[in-house]
Amino acid sequence: MSKLGQVVESVEKYNKFVLDQVKRARSDEKFGRDLLGRWNDIKAKIPATRTPTGLALPRLALPEIDEPGEIARYLFGEGLPGEFPFLNGAYREMYLEPVREVESFEKNGEPKTGKSDKKPPQAEEPTRLFSGLMLAEDTNERFHYLTQHQRTHRLSTAFDGPTLYGMDSDADGVFGKIGEGGVAIDTVEDMMRLYDGFDLGSPNFSASMTISGPAPIIMAMYIAAAKRRFGQKVVSKLRGTIQADIFKEVQAQNETIFPIEPSLRFLTDMVEFTTREMPRWYPISISGYHIGEAGSTPVQQAAYTLSNGFAYAEMFAARRIPVDQFGPRLSFFLDCGLDAEYIALARVSRRIWAIGMRDVFGAGPRAQLYKLHTQTSGRSLIAAEFKNNLTRTAAELMLAYMNATNSCHSNSADEPFTTPSEEWIRLAAHGQAILLEESGIFKHTMNMLSGSPGMKAVERAVEAAILDEFREIERLGGVLAAVEDRYQRSQIQNAAHRYEQQIYDGTRPIIGLNKYRNGEDDAPEIKLARTPRKKQQLQVDRLAKFKKQNAEKAKRALDKLADVVERGGNCFPTLLEAVEVCSLGQITGRLQEVVGRFRPMV
Amino acid sequence: MPAPIRILTAVPICDGHDSAINTINLEFIRHGIEVIYLGYHRSVGDIVRAAIQEDVRAIGVSSYNGGHVEFFGEVVDLLRQRGASDIKVFGGGGGTITQDDAVAMKRKGVDKIFFAGTSLEEMTDYARAHYGKPRKKRARAKTPDMELAHKLTEIEDAVGKGKKHRRSNIEHRISKVVGFTGPGGAGKTTLIDELVLRFLNQNPKGRMAILSHDPSVVGEGALLGDRATMINSQDDRVFMRSMATRGQAGGLSPATHDCLALLAQSNFDYVIIETVGTGQEAMPFRRNGIVDLTVLVMNPDYGSRLQLQKIVMLDLADVVVVNKSDLQRARTAHTEIEQRLEQNRRDQRLIDTVAKRHRDPGVDRLFALISNQQEANK
Numbered sequence: 001m002s003k004l005g006q007v008v009e010s011v012e013k014y015n016k017f018v019l020d021q022v023k024r025a026r027s028d029e030k031f032g033r034d035l036l037g038r039w040n041d042i043k044a045k046i047p048a049t050r051t052p053t054g055l056a057l058p059r060l061a062l063p064e065i066d067e068p069g070e071i072a073r074y075l076f077g078e079g080l081p082g083e084f085p086f087l088n089g090a091y092r093e094m095y096l097e098p099v100r101e102v103e104s105f106e107k108n109g110e111p112k113t114g115k116s117d118k119k120p121p122q123a124e125e126p127t128r129l130f131s132g133l134m135l136a137e138d139t140n141e142r143f144h145y146l147t148q149h150q151r152t153h154r155l156s157t158a159f160d161g162p163t164l165y166g167m168d169s170d171a172d173g174v175f176g177k178i179g180e181g182g183v184a185i186d187t188v189e190d191m192m193r194l195y196d197g198f199d200l201g202s203p204n205f206s207a208s209m210t211i212s213g214p215a216p217i218i219m220a221m222y223i224a225a226a227k228r229r230f231g232q233k234v235v236s237k238l239r240g241t242i243q244a245d246i247f248k249e250v251q252a253q254n255e256t257i258f259p260i261e262p263s264l265r266f267l268t269d270m271v272e273f274t275t276r277e278m279p280r281w282y283p284i285s286i287s288g289y290h291i292g293e294a295g296s297t298p299v300q301q302a303a304y305t306l307s308n309g310f311a312y313a314e315m316f317a318a319r320r321i322p323v324d325q326f327g328p329r330l331s332f333f334l335d336c337g338l339d340a341e342y343i344a345l346a347r348v349s350r351r352i353w354a355i356g357m358r359d360v361f362g363a364g365p366r367a368q369l370y371k372l373h374t375q376t377s378g379r380s381l382i383a384a385e386f387k388n389n390l391t392r393t394a395a396e397l398m399l400a401y402m403n404a405t406n407s408c409h410s411n412s413a414d415e416p417f418t419t420p421s422e423e424w425i426r427l428a429a430h431g432q433a434i435l436l437e438e439s440g441i442f443k444h445t446m447n448m449l450s451g452s453p454g455m456k457a458v459e460r461a462v463e464a465a466i467l468d469e470f471r472e473i474e475r476l477g478g479v480l481a482a483v484e485d486r487y488q489r490s491q492i493q494n495a496a497h498r499y500e501q502q503i504y505d506g507t508r509p510i511i512g513l514n515k516y517r518n519g520e521d522d523a524p525e526i527k528l529a530r531t532p533r534k535k536q537q538l539q540v541d542r543l544a545k546f547k548k549q550n551a552e553k554a555k556r557a558l559d560k561l562a563d564v565v566e567r568g569g570n571c572f573p574t575l576l577e578a579v580e581v582c583s584l585g586q587i588t589g590r591l592q593e594v595v596g597r598f599r600p601m602v
Numbered sequence: 603m604p605a606p607i608r609i610l611t612a613v614p615i616c617d618g619h620d621s622a623i624n625t626i627n628l629e630f631i632r633h634g635i636e637v638i639y640l641g642y643h644r645s646v647g648d649i650v651r652a653a654i655q656e657d658v659r660a661i662g663v664s665s666y667n668g669g670h671v672e673f674f675g676e677v678v679d680l681l682r683q684r685g686a687s688d689i690k691v692f693g694g695g696g697g698t699i700t701q702d703d704a705v706a707m708k709r710k711g712v713d714k715i716f717f718a719g720t721s722l723e724e725m726t727d728y729a730r731a732h733y734g735k736p737r738k739k740r741a742r743a744k745t746p747d748m749e750l751a752h753k754l755t756e757i758e759d760a761v762g763k764g765k766k767h768r769r770s771n772i773e774h775r776i777s778k779v780v781g782f783t784g785p786g787g788a789g790k791t792t793l794i795d796e797l798v799l800r801f802l803n804q805n806p807k808g809r810m811a812i813l814s815h816d817p818s819v820v821g822e823g824a825l826l827g828d829r830a831t832m833i834n835s836q837d838d839r840v841f842m843r844s845m846a847t848r849g850q851a852g853g854l855s856p857a858t859h860d861c862l863a864l865l866a867q868s869n870f871d872y873v874i875i876e877t878v879g880t881g882q883e884a885m886p887f888r889r890n891g892i893v894d895l896t897v898l899v900m901n902p903d904y905g906s907r908l909q910l911q912k913i914v915m916l917d918l919a920d921v922v923v924v925n926k927s928d929l930q931r932a933r934t935a936h937t938e939i940e941q942r943l944e945q946n947r948r949d950q951r952l953i954d955t956v957a958k959r960h961r962d963p964g965v966d967r968l969f970a971l972i973s974n975q976q977e978a979n980k
Binding site for chain 1: 672700960
């Protein structure tokens with residue numbers, strides 16, 4: 001049985017354990033009494049808060065139960081926020097206003113007002129704006145503009161097509177794609193320009209890089225660029241995330257450049273290095289977003305993302321990286337659309353992950369957390385009467401926060417047309433602020449909207465459906481075998497096709513498109529920032545110069561890299577040397593000679 | 603009945619957005635169109651070469667990653683350079699292609715851009731109305747490959763109209779013809795593509811042709827998708843033609859025999875023919891009498907030993923390949939098939955391969971076997 005099969009068993013076993021605790025709480029008097037005592041203690045310690053209208057509320061809402069069996073079902077089955085199995089949240093408190101009034105809510109029923117002198121600690125701003133355009137210096141300028149008023153600098157980097165496919169800007173037929181949709185990176189020198197002026201070793205800086213196929217090469221360039229600017233010592237201080245999710249690329253996003261097995265090997269080489277040398281780096285972001293955007297059902301998205309995660313954990317554990325070292329460095333990324341499953345999709349995911357990591361992989365508390373970034377659904381946004389997209393995104397944001405996501409990106413309403421413009425980016429960001437800061441829905445009380453009968457029903461249905469998907473993948477021989485069998489791909493494609501059919505035949509109402517359509521064109525005026533040919537030529541010229549300067553050294557470095565890969569050792573340290581003198585395309589090309597090219601699946 | 607419309611679809615280089623094109627492909631097929639799907643992340647050169655070899659009526663490009671004005675323009679330009687302006691170019695990119703872009707693209711010679719919100723029906727109606735009329739008299743082909751492509755179309759059309767097109771003068775052929783057959787999912791396409799890679803590396807001037815088959819859906823078109831996975835075969839030294847079975851059982855098309863005969867006398871070192879995934883019936887191309895070497899590609903998961911007895915092709919094939927020999931069952935499969943072949947008392951060869959693995963030694967052995975046979979027969 002693969003680890004995924006064991007995860008299914010562990011969840012079933014855990015659910016049975018919960019039922020046993022419920023029974024025991026009802027039959028074993030001492031156990032029941034202890035639970036009741038613990039429950040009352042928990043309630044007594046809940047601090048109080050007061051809304052602007054003067055209403056007193058507890059900072060944590062709990063179900064109104066006083067029967068030991070139900071208390072057991074809640075504490076073991078769901079857990080308080082921040083407690084195993086984390087159904088209600090990975091952390092004890094999220095989104096809440098800083099504590100100003102410290103008083104127990106339960107004690108008096110009416111909180112005393114005692115202003116605290118202490119200023120609330122300043123949290124990291126949740127803003128992380130995705131950016132990447134034209135050449136490195138253009139994106140760098142944009143980064144500085146975006147962060148000019150912020151204490152913390154959280155940069156998120158989008159790369160252009162050639163970079164995502166591991167190609168150089170001088171490759172055949174890519175000229176028009178240089179700097180389109182993201183920044184063009186060919187060499188370590190580009191990487192230095194990209195983050196110029198930022199203190200890469202600072203605790204207030206973190207860089208996120210959205211790239212998977214050539215992720216180990218780009219990671220090596222980032223480290224090399226940091227070392228050139230700040231010296232060897234900076235390496236252990238680097239903070240950030242690189243996406244590096246090979247499975248979802250093969251299942252949905254199609255940006256894979258090596259065959260699956262060597263891709264996974266290069267990834268593991270990188271993870272082995274970063275967990276040892278860069279303890280503050282997230283070397284992989286396990287992403288369901290692109291699976292959802294490619295047309296999967298919500299359950300497929302959650303199931304494939306989780307099973308991919310468990311498969312990575314299995315791989316890293318097989319490389320003898322301790323689970324408590326790599327576990328806390330895994331993070332997740334989900335899509336949030338408007339289907340009913342999204343009421344509890346991430347909640348259920350968090351619970352399954354925690355149980356599987358604890359009971360199958362032996363992970364400690366920090367390695368059990370399903371740390372989640374959510375983005376609202378791009379696919380749910382449409383061009384017809386596009387201002388409706390504001391409402392769609394608002395509803396999705398509400399669902400994302402009901403699932404206690406750790407961070408969230410809200411899409412701009414003009415996304416169906418173009419890279420978002422400033423006006424609509426601002427509205428999207430403000431949508432989050434209105435929900436979290438202006439409205440009282442999330443800022444006063446944890447669990448404000450958790451645990452409705454409907455939410456419970458969705459949780460049960462979604463969990464059962466995810467486990468069914470796991471069983472099917474297990475039956476096919478595990479995640480890798482199922483991927484090679486195109487299982488996830490064809491499931492996603494079928495779901496996408498069904499979705500289109502439903503829009504076409506009207507069983508899936510899309511307002512303004514197949515229902516209440518007025519037929520008027522309200523497209524926004526679009527100003528596109530295209531990369532000028534002169535800039536594209538500049539990038540090609542720079543690359544030519546780099547290649548000429550390093551021609552001799554590059555040859556030796558590539559030979560050495562190929563040799564290490566042939567012999568089967570960890571190639572990441574050699575990659576770190578190679579990026580000093582080789583371009584992205586040179587390294588990709590040489591690696592492909594040794595391990596082959598990815599053969600697309602149809 | 604008029605011959606089905608043949609259209610090539612693809613997603614541009616550095617773009618992996620294939621969700622829209624997958625849906626459109628299915629819709630085209632449902633409306634009787636034969637779609638040659640080239641896949642995503644495809645260069646202008648690959649697209650134009652494939653369109654000419656397949657002699658399609660139009661190219662549909664689905665682009666979501668920017669650079670579309672240049673990319674579509676380059677496709678049109680290269681078609682024109684190659685003398686293939688009768689192949690039209692259409693496409694779309696949801697909201698990423700603006701009205702202004704579309705105007706610029708049309709000025710460059712693009713036939714039609716579909717905008718976000720266009721229904722699938724509108725697209726298929728357009729394709730059928732604009733690319734479905736019988737061709738007028740065609741201009742002289744500019745290159746031998748294009749001439750060959752035109753002739754193959756003539757053969758397919760003539761056979762479709764029930765005309766006998768006997769032109770198979772197989773005495774004059776130069777090429778070695780190797781036939782590949784076997785059940786669906788055994789990995790025939792990947793195996794052939796790996797052999798192509800070895801051939802191209804070993805023969806710097808050699809050329810080969812591939813005649814690949816995919817089933818027509820009953821009463822509908824066909825998805826001819828082999829090119830999408832055959833990354834090594836998209837090369838100027840490889841002439842590839844994808845054929846739909848158009849209602850014929852047995853894994854080949856009614857026009858296969860004549861097309862193969864033409865290819866076999868057209869200056870290729872090798873002609874490879876691949877059937878659709880077949881069942882237990884006899885070797886489909888045996889009766890053609892053109893195939894020099896037949897290769898049966900097996901999947902280790904064929905079921906019980908009894909199933910082997912029923913596979914007639916095991917009696918007829920010159921070479922039997924057990925692909926996916928990294929699977930658990932492969933060793934058993936090898937032994938059982940070996941015993942099965944011994945009954946035949948013929949000089950049949952059995953080779954284990956893992957075609958998906960780069961530089962697989964089993965594929966090397968198969969390649970050596972095929973090329974040695976070539977030497978021996980000269």
